[in-house]
Amino acid sequence: ITLTKFINFESLLLASDSLYRLAFQLFDRHGQGFIIFDDFQYIISATKNFKEFPFNFNSDFVTTHFGAKRQRQITYKEFTQILLDFIDEQTIQAFRKFDKDNVGCISFKNFEIILNELRQYQLAEFISKHLNDVVKLSCSSSSSPNQISYPYFTAFLQLLSNIESMRKIYLAVNHKKAHTYKSSMITKEEFLTEAQHFSYTTPLQIDILFAITHLLHKDHAGYEIHKDYIELSDFDLISANEHLLPYRLRSEIVDEYYKIEHQSIFMKVLESGYRFALGSIAGAVGATAVYPIDLVKTRMQNQRTTSVVGERLYRNSIDCFKKVIRHEGVFGLYRGLIPQLVGVAPEKAIKLTVNDFIRDRFTLADGTIPFWSEILAGGCAGASQ
Numbered sequence: 001i002t003l004t005k006f007i008n009f010e011s012l013l014l015a016s017d018s019l020y021r022l023a024f025q026l027f028d029r030h031g032q033g034f035i036i037f038d039d040f041q042y043i044i045s046a047t048k049n050f051k052e053f054p055f056n057f058n059s060d061f062v063t064t065h066f067g068a069k070r071q072r073q074i075t076y077k078e079f080t081q082i083l084l085d086f087i088d089e090q091t092i093q094a095f096r097k098f099d100k101d102n103v104g105c106i107s108f109k110n111f112e113i114i115l116n117e118l119r120q121y122q123l124a125e126f127i128s129k130h131l132n133d134v135v136k137l138s139c140s141s142s143s144s145p146n147q148i149s150y151p152y153f154t155a156f157l158q159l160l161s162n163i164e165s166m167r168k169i170y171l172a173v174n175h176k177k178a179h180t181y182k183s184s185m186i187t188k189e190e191f192l193t194e195a196q197h198f199s200y201t202t203p204l205q206i207d208i209l210f211a212i213t214h215l216l217h218k219d220h221a222g223y224e225i226h227k228d229y230i231e232l233s234d235f236d237l238i239s240a241n242e243h244l245l246p247y248r249l250r251s252e253i254v255d256e257y258y259k260i261e262h263q264s265i266f267m268k269v270l271e272s273g274y275r276f277a278l279g280s281i282a283g284a285v286g287a288t289a290v291y292p293i294d295l296v297k298t299r300m301q302n303q304r305t306t307s308v309v310g311e312r313l314y315r316n317s318i319d320c321f322k323k324v325i326r327h328e329g330v331f332g333l334y335r336g337l338i339p340q341l342v343g344v345a346p347e348k349a350i351k352l353t354v355n356d357f358i359r360d361r362f363t364l365a366d367g368t369i370p371f372w373s374e375i376l377a378g379g380c381a382g383a384s385q
Helices: 003-013 018-027 037-045 048-052 060-066 076-098 108-118 125-129 131-138 150-161 163-180 188-195 203-221 232-238 265-302 317-328 330-334 337-361 371-384
Strands: 105-107 147-149
Touching (some): 037 060, 048 108, 076 105, 076 108, 076 150, 105 108, 108 131, 108 147, 131 203, 150 163, 163 188, 163 232, 188 203, 265 317, 265 337, 317 330, 337 371
Antiparallel strands (some): 105 147
């Protein structure tokens, strides 16, 4: 390999759409800048899955994308969409392969084979392990419970591909509930109501989703759960492998909740020290900002009458402020500041540190804090000083 080729390859890896471009170069066997049907057929036929699930190159899918005479030249941008459509088409053809009698159903065993062979990258470990239980809970087919209908088949695959849409529905419901300071748990009824505003989301997909979360909560609790609900953390377990999709457009959700229970003792001490230092700085800045007001207030309270009977040294607060600047200068407003800082800085630091400590202990998994815990944190902070 030449240095020029190596540099070009490294540059390709740095591109924002490098996965698609690498795939395009793989299919563009002759380096023409476009893909023809022969290139597409050659690469697909050489894949591992082709031996188990032969792809029908005479299907409507190929005719639609490459033309009836297979004459179309596919550009890079068109290829990115074809690649996405191909994954769905390959899965549908696999279903038809197992549905030999054309009854619109396949066995659970064949359903499991399709998922493990063609959609394994979308299948989280928990779903794969409890797939049979998920199907039993969510499949309402009137046929044999071991039979998977085509609508259920497509709903299951669409759910795996659209976990982010489900997450957005959850966040939309949770946002509407935020002002009530309720738990982050969302019921199936609340989820269904909000899902009506999202296209390509069906009640069947939601049935499957809540069947998965039901088993998830049951597995964690160790006993049967009688109420179906979903939490934000459930999506991370359901979509554990979703990041492996080359075409996945993931919307990053920033979770500011810091799980203190997983910190070492050393890190807890460091964080407490860090918060104490910040609290001290905040207290010192605040005390410095208001100290001139405290000084004027103190002098007004402690002033005595002068040698002239009935005459006071300061007529009012403004007069006191002016006389301090006139006779002592601007720095006179901060006379005695250091002793004040010695007392105030630790006091504020302790208060803020205790407040943060209590808030951390009662922060929910989705980063929200119940109203009652905020009151408790404030009360403990006030009592600590």
